Amino acid sequence: MASRQVQLKTPKGTRDWFGSDCVLRDHIFETISGVFKRHGAVPLDTPVFELKDVLTGKYGEDSRLIYDLQDQGGEACSLRFDLTVPFARWLAMNKVTQVKRYQIARVYRRDQPAIARGRLREFHQIDFDIAGEYDTMIPDSEILRIIVEVFKALELDITIKMNHRKILDGIFTVAGVPGDKIRTISSAVDKLDKSPWADVKKEMTEEKGLPEEVADKIGEYVKEKGSVREILDFLKSDSSLVEDQNIRAGIEDIELLLVYVEAFNISSSISFDLSLARGLDYYTSLIFEVLHTPQQTEVPGLPKGGKDQATQVGSIGAGGRYDNLVGIFGKKPIPCVGISFGADRIYTILKAQKEREAAAPTQEIDVYVMAFGAGKEFTGLLPERLQVCGQLWDAGIRASFSAKAKPKLPQQFKAAEGVPLAVILGQDELADGKLKIKVLGLPDGHPEKEGVLIEKTDLVEEVRKRLQR
């Protein structure tokens, strides 16, 4: 092992997670997977890399962002780009016909990172999908219900933006977009949440060759948004739209969906937004996106929020129905609908909230076990401290001690800062079978301020009693 100077950093777009950051992130994972389990979901975990062919041709333009492994003899492999394609591969491989599965894992994209906004090259996705044949729009509504439950559990106000691919494609047809340009025009509309209409129109006309009046007609339609009922009424009131077969099919779906989301008591969280397009090619009908829309009027450091205004992080979840993806792998198609939560963006929001609150001390230990004594006679009582720690650990109590043979008392008290309880060992007390127990940080005058002497045999009981206070 020769000593050589290496760059001390993590690779571009990646980060370490330590201590309270890790704990907050895992809290998000546990809260969300708790909701999934309530709905009968089963966990799946797939390898971090897949055969390269499995990913090929699934992500359109974004495929250039895939990380490949080096050819070291053997199979060509790539790091997973999302959790949806591995899920589809698993469904096809295991001939599964119906499943509710969830997966929490990291995915990899060679994109330009923006770490402060929670956009990294290695990031976490939390996916829930329902695969299989069911009656129309029932699984779709359950996914929307799950979104609402997840953010209720995380105590974040959200709005679900929703649209239907068939309605959007129908609008393009009615506006006069030729069939072979529908997907590329859809990609342009997808940019409306980041770019102003003028830029999107320019892309449609100058870059993609659409006549100006067609672009303007699209512009009129896609500015419409409101409650599911309102937009359904708007669509049905426009006779040129209702003539389109795709739009009629979409309206029929959404009418059904409305009944179900009302039964689920979540319709007030949904905004039907005709501008929502979603980039990925594989969606076939319902599509949706989750925006953080805080209700508080004043939050220092965040822009004033309203039902219609997302915070800077962008969407914190997105999904839709993809009925044809699994069929690409196997012979039998399996219709699917699912949601992917953006764990790192949710983390960024919760972390900012936490930092505004008073910082609670991170307390990793319940009891600090100390030795009392000094001078030549003082042995340090190390074996005795180890024995007491062992007793506490056996009882499931979090305990620590100074890893010094003869520690000084002030150093031990310093190490115990933030710990609720000290157990203090003294040579003479031990000879009588006794220990001192001391609640740290008690006010002056409290009867236990100086600690209490207890029987060594009562240790666990006396510690438990004081930890429960």
Add this chain to the structure above:
Amino acid sequence: MASRQVQLKTPKGTRDWFGSDCVLRDHIFETISGVFKRHGAVPLDTPVFELKDVLTGKYGEDSRLIYDLQDQGGEACSLRFDLTVPFARWLAMNKVTQVKRYQIARVYRRDQPAIARGRLREFHQIDFDIAGEYDTMIPDSEILRIIVEVFKALELDITIKMNHRKILDGIFTVAGVPGDKIRTISSAVDKLDKSPWADVKKEMTEEKGLPEEVADKIGEYVKEKGSVREILDFLKSDSSLVEDQNIRAGIEDIELLLVYVEAFNISSSISFDLSLARGLDYYTSLIFEVLHTPQQTEVPGLPKGGKDQATQVGSIGAGGRYDNLVGIFGKKPIPCVGISFGADRIYTILKAQKEREAAAPTQEIDVYVMAFGAGKEFTGLLPERLQVCGQLWDAGIRASFSAKAKPKLPQQFKAAEGVPLAVILGQDELADGKLKIKVLGLPDGHPEKEGVLIEKTDLVEEVRKRLQR
């Protein structure tokens, strides 16, 4: 998205984890991290790949097993090979002086896989390390204590094989091995747990040019094993060994360690074994390995076990002290000692145990919500079922329903197999504000065999009451 036939498999040496396999694996993770937290450990999570330079020159011969990422413009990166080197990189990068950290994550080795024995190319490690300056052998003893606590929590009988690098190196010197051959002879001895002495001796003499009498002398020493006290006495009784400075230093360490492991009440789990060498270069003093040594006399499908006989999976944990690794990255060395648990091998053992026990039905749902009715008048009561499910989910109860608009009753009962409770909705009962609740699988003659009618407003309470039974 053109349809093309791809190979439906995961890459060589990798696997999917689904359902109960995933649950058992996560149970291992949670049990072990629970022990770590009891000792005040803090979680760390590092990226799945590191800069290639960070890994270079740390693993000796095994470096050829490292996975590299393809050069797609940018930094040269490799998948992590273990969790120890990323931890050392993190310590140096963040100038941490003292920490107890744990990490549970996947690591990658392009080795020959043996999936049935839990050896894969993508596998899990569970690491706990104590970094920083402490008094001699105190953190080392705590690591040994943690090993015992971990396997007590997992209910597996184990033996910790332990040795000291300085004692082993001293034995080689006393036997007559030249200084520059010590590491390569140590590698040969490391194979003694898999190969017979004759093969190892052949490697030493024929391949590595050791005189036969030197090899024989080594053979005599490394066959010694026993309790810590016994082997200490053996070493001290041999005057030629005690003359060696390394051996004297090692004996001093182990004398201290014995006091601490006795205080921790774990000395009976430790076997001091002079043949233990450990492959990795970076260990500097104490080294250890954990073997599964079941106490039961008869376990079908497993060899008869004894304190000294490991099951086929090999070691299920290993570690030691490495005081020089962090210094390679930064200017300041930080002494460390740690243990890495082989999660996949532990999984293999627990899974085999579970399969011998009666298979418990996997129950993912508490309540199945059904509609009762048939014929033309029957609406399917779908919105009503959704509303009831919503109520149960709001109360944190796991619930499901048939995603059919008009499901048949027998199909619904079939879907509810293994679920403890059914809530059954009927048109007439609902009109009266009532629901039927039915504990499934009750014996004939039970007063609730046919279910009981309850007020809809009491639903959650009545369900909870029956789930608690």
